[in-house]
Amino acid sequence: LVPVSSYLRDKKNSDQNTNNNNKKVIHSIKVGISLLLVSLLYLLDALYNQVGDNAMWAIMTVVVIFELYAGATLGKGLNRGIGTILGGGLGCLFAFIAQEVGGVGNSIVIAITIFIFGAGATYIRQAPSIKKRYDYGVMIFILTFNLVVVSGIRADQVLKIARDRLLSIVMGFLVGISVSLFVFPMWTSDELHHSTASKFHDLANTVQGCLEEYFKSDSEKKNAQRNTSCCKSVLNSKPKDESLANFAKWEPWHGRFGYSYPWDMYLSIGDVLRELAAIVLALNSCLQSSRQAKEWGNEPLKEACEGIGASIAWSLREVGDSIEQRRKPKAENEILPKLKEVRAEMSSMIAETENNEKGDLAIASLLVLLMTEV
Amino acid sequence: LVPVSSYLRDKKNSDQNTNNNNKKVIHSIKVGISLLLVSLLYLLDALYNQVGDNAMWAIMTVVVIFELYAGATLGKGLNRGIGTILGGGLGCLFAFIAQEVGGVGNSIVIAITIFIFGAGATYIRQAPSIKKRYDYGVMIFILTFNLVVVSGIRADQVLKIARDRLLSIVMGFLVGISVSLFVFPMWTSDELHHSTASKFHDLANTVQGCLEEYFKSDSEKKNAQRNTSCCKSVLNSKPKDESLANFAKWEPWHGRFGYSYPWDMYLSIGDVLRELAAIVLALNSCLQSSRQAKEWGNEPLKEACEGIGASIAWSLREVGDSIEQRRKPKAENEILPKLKEVRAEMSSMIAETENNEKGDLAIASLLVLLMTEV
Numbered sequence: 001l002v003p004v005s006s007y008l009r010d011k012k013n014s015d016q017n018t019n020n021n022n023k024k025v026i027h028s029i030k031v032g033i034s035l036l037l038v039s040l041l042y043l044l045d046a047l048y049n050q051v052g053d054n055a056m057w058a059i060m061t062v063v064v065i066f067e068l069y070a071g072a073t074l075g076k077g078l079n080r081g082i083g084t085i086l087g088g089g090l091g092c093l094f095a096f097i098a099q100e101v102g103g104v105g106n107s108i109v110i111a112i113t114i115f116i117f118g119a120g121a122t123y124i125r126q127a128p129s130i131k132k133r134y135d136y137g138v139m140i141f142i143l144t145f146n147l148v149v150v151s152g153i154r155a156d157q158v159l160k161i162a163r164d165r166l167l168s169i170v171m172g173f174l175v176g177i178s179v180s181l182f183v184f185p186m187w188t189s190d191e192l193h194h195s196t197a198s199k200f201h202d203l204a205n206t207v208q209g210c211l212e213e214y215f216k217s218d219s220e221k222k223n224a225q226r227n228t229s230c231c232k233s234v235l236n237s238k239p240k241d242e243s244l245a246n247f248a249k250w251e252p253w254h255g256r257f258g259y260s261y262p263w264d265m266y267l268s269i270g271d272v273l274r275e276l277a278a279i280v281l282a283l284n285s286c287l288q289s290s291r292q293a294k295e296w297g298n299e300p301l302k303e304a305c306e307g308i309g310a311s312i313a314w315s316l317r318e319v320g321d322s323i324e325q326r327r328k329p330k331a332e333n334e335i336l337p338k339l340k341e342v343r344a345e346m347s348s349m350i351a352e353t354e355n356n357e358k359g360d361l362a363i364a365s366l367l368v369l370l371m372t373e374v
Numbered sequence: 375l376v377p378v379s380s381y382l383r384d385k386k387n388s389d390q391n392t393n394n395n396n397k398k399v400i401h402s403i404k405v406g407i408s409l410l411l412v413s414l415l416y417l418l419d420a421l422y423n424q425v426g427d428n429a430m431w432a433i434m435t436v437v438v439i440f441e442l443y444a445g446a447t448l449g450k451g452l453n454r455g456i457g458t459i460l461g462g463g464l465g466c467l468f469a470f471i472a473q474e475v476g477g478v479g480n481s482i483v484i485a486i487t488i489f490i491f492g493a494g495a496t497y498i499r500q501a502p503s504i505k506k507r508y509d510y511g512v513m514i515f516i517l518t519f520n521l522v523v524v525s526g527i528r529a530d531q532v533l534k535i536a537r538d539r540l541l542s543i544v545m546g547f548l549v550g551i552s553v554s555l556f557v558f559p560m561w562t563s564d565e566l567h568h569s570t571a572s573k574f575h576d577l578a579n580t581v582q583g584c585l586e587e588y589f590k591s592d593s594e595k596k597n598a599q600r601n602t603s604c605c606k607s608v609l610n611s612k613p614k615d616e617s618l619a620n621f622a623k624w625e626p627w628h629g630r631f632g633y634s635y636p637w638d639m640y641l642s643i644g645d646v647l648r649e650l651a652a653i654v655l656a657l658n659s660c661l662q663s664s665r666q667a668k669e670w671g672n673e674p675l676k677e678a679c680e681g682i683g684a685s686i687a688w689s690l691r692e693v694g695d696s697i698e699q700r701r702k703p704k705a706e707n708e709i710l711p712k713l714k715e716v717r718a719e720m721s722s723m724i725a726e727t728e729n730n731e732k733g734d735l736a737i738a739s740l741l742v743l744l745m746t747e748v
Binding site for chain 2: 024025027028029031032033035036039042043055056059060063064068107110111114115116118119120122123126139142143146147150151153235236238239274275277278279281282
């Protein structure tokens with residue numbers, strides 16, 4: 001059974017690799033297509049006569065906003081749009097005020113405005129809640145504001161400049177968004193959903209793997225490293241989850257994900273999973289350190305432990321699958337009683353057992369916690 | 375003692391908050407100053423006559439590259455510079471080739487080049503090693519290449535356009551870098567150094583805190599949440615550490631940090647600390663779940679446990695301080711014997727003890743591991 005399961009694991013890994021590579025290739029081709037489309041503004045005379053050199057801004061917009069996931073592209077595009085509009089609007093206003101002052105005062109007013117808005121917006125940008133979702137928008141605000149205010153001193157038609165640039169940015173935005181959303185879209189939502197579900201499987205594999213490892217004879221142990229690497233990647237997944245959830249919030253209604261889908265729930269499931277991963281990791285190092293102390297001999301206890309490990313792994317997989325397929329887990333009628341049974345079994349053994357059961361006990365109680373959240 | 379230590383902890387927190395806020399204010403003022411300096415290109419007639427409308431690119435460069443840390447600013451600036459030079463150079467080359475073809479073929483050659491370079495560079499950009507350090511540079515490469523190639527079809531003086539833009543980007547780069555490096559510089563190196571050292575203290579506090587908590591009567595327990603939050607932030611620190619180490623590598627020689635300073639060492643210390651944090655967290659949940667099971671009554675065992683906790687916390691603090699002050703830890707002659715003594719003490723008690731000592735044992739062995747790495 002062990003070689004089969006490890007073969008399946010390897011196959012899954014290589015499938016995932018090809019899948020990832022496909023994603024990269026598709027993304028690259030999409031970027032190429034959008035660049036080509038937006039370059040038509042320069043290449044075709046009819047279009048160039050309409051927009052002129054401002055087509056540059058459209059190209060820049062496409063290059064800058066195009067990200068792997070649709071949600072990220074949309075978020076960056078909207079940030080860029082809003083930042084440009086606000087920055088351009090305020091920039092025009094202050095350019096007019098400075099022109100009213102006239103003379104040398106003009107330059108002084110502009111210099112002061114630049115300093116105040118630059119420093120102020122940078123300060124706001126560093127607040128965690130702004131930084132999380134609107135960092136790029138504030139940067140574009142500073143940029144546009146500055147460009148519009150300083151061109152006000154040289155060009156007479158500030159309004160026209162601002163309008164033309166805005167229009168070409170909107171064009172770039174439309175091209176980028178259309179390609180991102182309509183040509184093989186890659187949704188952050190799907191990614192977050194699958195990665196959450198697959199974390200359950202990773203943990204289940206690790207729990208089983210490290211118990212198997214523990215009961216193996218010394219000659220057999222080889223892939224302990226691989227076991228924990230899976231677990232560690234779950235442990236370090238917080239920032240990735242957060243950015244995925246953040247992008248997912250920008251995505252429009254699609255597939256089975258509604259508009260006000262509870263993305264934050266994934267984050268709290270992720271938190272619980274990370275705690276679980278910490279416990280599994282600790283269990284693993286306890287097992288490794290106690291292996292040095294003594295050799296295993298107690299057959300019935302071994303079977304009991306393996307049974308417990310198997311039911312915990314089964315429960316984890318069951319919850320993971322139920323999330324993947326978006327059905328209610330069999331919690332009420334199967335998983336919870338099973339875990340309770342495991343717990344009772346452990347309590348009866350607790351006098352004579354190793355601390356790995358204690359760790360399992362903590363896992364079990366965390367899992368119960370998890371049940372209530374799903 | 376407990377109120378004093380918690381007062382000190384609070385004071386340290388509020389100190390850190392003011393400190394963080396000061397940093398933000400200084401950063402904002404620095405951004406304001408650089409924007410003002412670079413806007414002089416527009417505001418002063420003498421300068422404007424030299425650079426003309428290309429001053430726009432200098433402003434853009436300052437806004438885009440200016441980051442909180444000197445290393446990040448330098449890294450982004452160099453990326454931007456190299457991306458611009460490569461993209462501009464290749465862009466000019468292909469613009470000339472397309473001109474040689476002439477007629478309708480001209481546009482077709484340009485369209486094909488745009489697609490191939492856009493898709494190819496995007497594919498390369500997604501490779502992890504490139505993404506980590508040169509993501510921004512590749513984006514700027516795509517951007518510049520496109521702009522230069524498409525302007526080749528409209529403007530006769532591609533070379534002049536490319537040169538002027540490059541010059542104004544260099545100006546923006548110089549302004550940004552000078553302000554970032556010479557006006558109250560904020561070094562990533564210092565940040566990484568201090569955060570690594572303070573993680574040791576956080577873990578020591580958590581170990582002590584959760585043992586204190588465990589031996590308290592039910593009426594006293596209040597700040598368990600704070601204990602683990604510290605530990606969880608250590609657990610989630612991997613991506614932050616990685617980006618700090620990444621920025622630190624860009625920073626020039628300064629203070630006590632040489633040019634080929636072993637930044638990767640901080641990453642491996644961080645890894646060990648995260649494993650430790652996982653164990654402490656697991657220990658904490660074990661303690662919480664076993665509290666429900668029974669009430670504590672055994673005085674001598676309690677003292678022994680507290681003694682063990684205190685020596686582990688002391689060793690962690692000692693290693694943290696020695697890293698902070700960059701002296702050799704007293705490992706050989708004080709910490710190691712003390713930990714060995716603790717270990718022996720535990721082994722003698724192991725028959726009658728709870729699994730928290732077992733957790734501590736794992737901590738101790740990890741700590742020994744850590745010793746060998748420092």
